[in-house]
Amino acid sequence: xxxxxxxxxxxxxxxxxxxxxxxxxxxxxxxxxxxxxxxxxxxxxxxxxxxxxxxxxxxxxxxxxxxxxxxxxxxxxxxxxxxxxxxxxxxxxxxxxxxxxxxxxxxxxxxxxxxxxxxxxxxxxxxxxxxxxxxxxxxxxxxxxxxxxxxxxxxxxxxxxxxxxxxxxxxxxxxxxxxxxxxxxxxxxxxxxxxxxxxxxxxxxxxxxxxxxxxxxxxxxxxxxxxxxxxxxxxxxxxxxxxxxxxxxxxxxxxxxxxxxxxxxxxxxxxxxxxxxxxxxxxxxxxxxxxxxxxxxxxxxxxxxxxxxxxxxxxxxxxxxxxxxxxxxxxxxxxxxxxxxxxxxxxxxxxxxxxxxxxxxxxxxxxxxxxxxxxxxxxxxxxxxxxxxxxxxxxxxxxxxxxxxxxxxxxxxxxxxxxxxxxxxxxxxxxxxxxxxxxxxxxxxxxxxxxxxxxxxx
Amino acid sequence: xxxxxxxxxxxxxxxxxxxxxxxxxxxxxxxxxxxxxxxxxxxxxxxxxxxxxxxxxxxxxxxxxxxxxxxxxxxxxxxxxxxxxxxxxxxxxxxxxxxxxxxxxxxxxxxxxxxxxxxxxxxxxxxxxxxxxxxxxxxxxxxxxxxxxxxxxxxxxxxxxxxxxxxxxxxxxxxxxxxxxxxxxxxxxxxxxxxxxxxxxxxxxxxxxxxxxxxxxxxxxxxxxxxxxxxxxxxxxxxxxxxxxxxxxxxxxxxxxxxxxxxxxxxxxxxxxxxxxxxxxxxxxxxxxxxxxxxxxxxxxxxxxxxxxxxxxxxxxxxxxxxxxxxxxxxxxxxxxxxxxxxxxxxxxxxxxxxxxxxxxxxxxxxxxxxxxxxxxxxxxxxxxxxxxxxxxxxxxxxxxxxxxxxxxxxxxxxxxxxxxxxxxxxxxxxxxxxxxxxxxxxxxxxxxxxxxxxxxxxxxxxxx
Numbered sequence: 056x057x058x059x060x061x062x063x064x065x066x067x068x069x070x071x072x073x074x075x076x077x078x079x080x081x082x083x084x085x086x087x088x089x090x091x092x093x094x095x096x097x098x099x100x101x102x103x104x105x106x107x108x109x110x111x112x113x114x115x116x117x118x119x120x121x122x123x124x125x126x127x128x129x130x131x132x133x134x135x136x137x138x139x140x141x142x143x144x145x146x147x148x149x150x151x152x153x154x155x156x157x158x159x160x161x162x163x164x165x166x167x168x169x170x171x172x173x174x175x176x177x178x179x180x181x182x183x184x185x186x187x188x189x190x191x192x193x194x195x196x197x198x199x200x201x202x203x204x205x206x207x208x209x210x211x212x213x214x215x216x217x218x219x220x221x222x223x224x225x226x227x228x229x230x231x232x233x234x235x236x237x238x239x240x241x242x243x244x245x246x247x248x249x250x251x252x253x254x255x256x257x258x259x260x261x262x263x264x265x266x267x268x269x270x271x272x273x274x275x276x277x278x279x280x281x282x283x284x285x286x287x288x289x290x291x292x293x294x295x296x297x298x299x300x301x302x303x304x305x306x307x308x309x310x311x312x313x314x315x316x317x318x319x320x321x322x323x324x325x326x327x328x329x330x331x332x333x334x335x336x337x338x339x340x341x342x343x344x345x346x347x348x349x350x351x352x353x354x355x356x357x358x359x360x361x362x363x364x365x366x367x368x369x370x371x372x373x374x375x376x377x378x379x380x381x382x383x384x385x386x387x388x389x390x391x392x393x394x395x396x397x398x399x400x401x402x403x404x405x406x407x408x409x410x411x412x413x414x415x416x417x418x419x420x421x422x423x424x425x426x427x428x429x430x431x432x433x434x435x436x437x438x439x440x441x442x443x444x445x446x447x448x449x450x451x452x453x454x455x456x457x458x459x460x461x462x463x464x465x466x467x468x469x470x471x472x473x474x475x476x477x478x479x480x481x482x483x484x485x486x487x488x489x490x491x492x493x494x495x496x497x498x499x500x501x502x503x504x505x506x507x508x509x510x511x512x513x
Numbered sequence: 514x515x516x517x518x519x520x521x522x523x524x525x526x527x528x529x530x531x532x533x534x535x536x537x538x539x540x541x542x543x544x545x546x547x548x549x550x551x552x553x554x555x556x557x558x559x560x561x562x563x564x565x566x567x568x569x570x571x572x573x574x575x576x577x578x579x580x581x582x583x584x585x586x587x588x589x590x591x592x593x594x595x596x597x598x599x600x601x602x603x604x605x606x607x608x609x610x611x612x613x614x615x616x617x618x619x620x621x622x623x624x625x626x627x628x629x630x631x632x633x634x635x636x637x638x639x640x641x642x643x644x645x646x647x648x649x650x651x652x653x654x655x656x657x658x659x660x661x662x663x664x665x666x667x668x669x670x671x672x673x674x675x676x677x678x679x680x681x682x683x684x685x686x687x688x689x690x691x692x693x694x695x696x697x698x699x700x701x702x703x704x705x706x707x708x709x710x711x712x713x714x715x716x717x718x719x720x721x722x723x724x725x726x727x728x729x730x731x732x733x734x735x736x737x738x739x740x741x742x743x744x745x746x747x748x749x750x751x752x753x754x755x756x757x758x759x760x761x762x763x764x765x766x767x768x769x770x771x772x773x774x775x776x777x778x779x780x781x782x783x784x785x786x787x788x789x790x791x792x793x794x795x796x797x798x799x800x801x802x803x804x805x806x807x808x809x810x811x812x813x814x815x816x817x818x819x820x821x822x823x824x825x826x827x828x829x830x831x832x833x834x835x836x837x838x839x840x841x842x843x844x845x846x847x848x849x850x851x852x853x854x855x856x857x858x859x860x861x862x863x864x865x866x867x868x869x870x871x872x873x874x875x876x877x878x879x880x881x882x883x884x885x886x887x888x889x890x891x892x893x894x895x896x897x898x899x900x901x902x903x904x905x906x907x908x909x910x911x912x913x914x915x916x917x918x919x920x921x922x923x924x925x926x927x928x929x930x931x932x933x934x935x936x937x938x939x940x941x942x943x944x945x946x947x948x949x950x951x952x953x954x955x956x957x958x959x960x961x962x963x964x965x966x967x968x969x970x971x972x973x974x975x976x977x978x
Binding site for chain 2: 146149278282286289290292298299300301302303304345349356357360361363364365366367368369497499501506507508509510511
């Protein structure tokens with residue numbers, strides 16, 4: 056059952072632009088709280104750089120810990136934007152409208168946050184230039200272009216640039232709306248950003264075309280980003296459990312799973328904080344819940360393939376690794392938590408329509424998914440590294456230091472803060488999309504019933 | 514005689530073809546053709562029957578040449594081709610029904626009827642049961658003897674047979690459930706026997722429709738699981754495990770995906786045939802080809818992505834087994850087949866469907882689909898013949914690339930006869946189940962209307978939920 060209402064253009068403007076034009080008290084409280092956490096994380100990062108990576112719980116053979124796990128996690132979250140915005144735009148899914156902007160913005164901030172982690176992990180961020188740029192001609196030092204570690208920054212920055220451009224292009228009509236409703240310096244800034252938008256038919260046509268072209272162009276980048284992240288691991292023969300052909304699609308579909316779940320979390324928060332019940336409705340949660348069932352099940356299929364074919368050759372080291380993941384403390388507990396939270400609790404719940412249409416339940420189940428997906432990345436990276444050296448007499452156990460925990464926590468605050476500040480400056484639900492949805496809304500009489508309908512976009 | 518389509522209305526850029534407007538008209542037209550789904554139907558049945566007989570001769574020749582598994586690669590390729598194409602086609606109906614895409618309606622039955630080919634794949638597997646080497650000493654997903662000696666019993670053939678049975682039964686159940694309202698319509702027009710029995714006393718009450726809808730959802734979900742899950746044992750037992758040391762976790766997913774791509778291509782080619790020769794022009798429009806083309810483009814991209822993921826991992830791994838495997842599958846004697854399938858399954862669909870007018874036409878998607886089907890057959894031959902040519906599948910390393918196995922007379926007859934037999938079954942089933950889902954088309958007459966919209970006319974689609 057759809058719950059859409061007839062809304063006038065004036066009402067849509069008022070409802071969707073109020074967070075930009077007026078500032079509630081809770082906004083400052085939230086910014087202050089998140090800012091404190093981010094500051095603490097920045098302090099931890101400064102400490103890390105001053106003292107070196109020895110302040111972390113890293114030790115041979117586990118040299119990739121929480122920071123790299125969180126890097127993979129945030130890259131995963133960033134896949135929400137393209138999945139929901141580009142694909143649903145290309146497939147003309149009507150229910151995409153209220154969530155596309157939030158998904159795109161989540162992409163930008165999570166990707167920017169993800170990019171920080173390899174830099175911080177290096178301990179000397181400025182030295183990462185060695186990896187990427189051929190700056191030292193005299194010594195003949197060149198980046199190793201055959202290394203996935205060099206492909207990573209290229210893919211991430213291409214995706215970040217494309218996503219930011221995507222957000223900007225789709226924002227243009229809303230920027231013009233804000234330009235027409237502000238005065239003084241904000242008016243000048245919005246005027247500059249709106250690029251002289253007047254809403255002429257030609258401008259609309261170009262804007263729609265740019266959106267479609269960017270959607271199509273960004274799709275290969277979207278797939279390449281997490282594939283390359285997976286190849287950081289998958290190209291290494293020396294670490295058990297990593298050299299698997301399924302890693303690239305497994306990482307990508309896992310990223311989509313966590314990213315779409317993160318969008319659900321964000322949608323619920325937007326609905327509660329900005330009182331957008333008329334725009335983010337239970338039918339949208341229903342639709343995205345159905346999408347999540349499909350995505351989660353596809354992800355689980357790839358997970359099963361990865362695990363099953365890990366055992367396929369019955370190589371003793373690989374079997375020992377799988378045994379460690381399933382039976383040995385603390386990985387066994389993490390494995391159970393991971394499976395329960397990423398799949399076995401949320402997906403059976405989403406099968407029920409009542410759950411899919413319940414905003415609170417969708418919020419909490421989507422949070423659970425991302426707890427599970429963070430654990431998944433941990434279980435891929437750490438146990439494999441722990442058993443990397445064949446002759447190690449005692450397998451190492453990795454425990455994160457408070458510095459690492461603080462930096463990881465701060466990354467969540469940083470993404471939240473970024474989105475909150477964005478919402479203060481730009482509308483998080485596209486005003487033009489909401490209006491277009493109203494125009495294309497229709498009804499059909501079937502017998503004694505009236506069925507909601509849409510005018511098909513050509 | 515079937516009337517030509519009505520006059521078309523035009524939106525801003527594109528013509529909108531109109532479907533029949535009244536449910537009665539749909540029922541009378543579709544159900545009324547039950548005796549002969551299209552002109553010269555019997556001639557087609559006879560021709561396909563003759564092809565099938567050639568296949569029987571080929572099978573007799575193949576059996577007469579002994580049970581050495583290296584000679585049965587083409588037969589396994591035929592089985593793999595039919596399993597994935599005919600198994601993948603009904604997924605088109607399941608997936609698009611789940612997505613509530615209206616354009617699926619004329620294609621739903623065309624896709625579901627492919628499930629009857631599952632019976633043929635089941636029969637084709639029986640001779641292979643005596644040819645497939647035992648699992649002892651081989652790397653298979655059954656890990657024979659891993660827990661205790663002789664366990665799991667009957668691996669791998671018993672479980673492969675079970676997989677094929679599940680897929681065949683699941684597909685038939687899906688087809689049957691989807692066809693119940695139409696079978697009842699045929700029953701009411703005097704067709705008795707099995708039709709009346711299978712219509713289960715359908716009267717079209719509200720309760721029956723509710724149960725039907727739920728059953729269709731469950732059958733679709735179970736069939737999807739059976740097919741995709743079934744690709745794991747099928748691909749690993751009939752391809753992967755023939756090469757010692759080949760560990761490829763993406764391969765079952767690739768096998769399932771390429772089957773979906775070829776299955777959708779088969780549906781498109783069949784739809785073209787029904788539109789042009791079968792007289793179903795009023796139901797099968799550009800919309801159907803356009804929708805399918807977009808899906809085919811996505812599947813073609815995934816086809817290449819899965820290939821690339823596997824290729825790159827072995828390329829970077831540089832293990833002796835990985836390098837020999839790449840020679841066997843990509844650079845060695847089967848290179849022409851690989852290059853052909855690369856073009857037919859990826860490059861041709863990609864570049865053709867990037868062009869809007871090709872995507873949005875009847876002929877474009879049909880030609881590309883035909884290319885995909887040919888590519889899928891060549892790909893299955895490459896995979897099965899190359900891997901089955903390894904003389905001893907036991908051990909943990911793949912040390913020597915075997916010489917290629919040429920196509921013999923028996924193999925040629927088997928390929929032609931097997932595909933002919935599958936088409937024969939399909940054509941016979943079309944007559945029993947009707948090529949078009951009358952109830953879904955009737956539903957469309959309620960949920961799709963053409964209305965004035967601003968300065969033009971546009972299609973309005975009902976979304977009941």
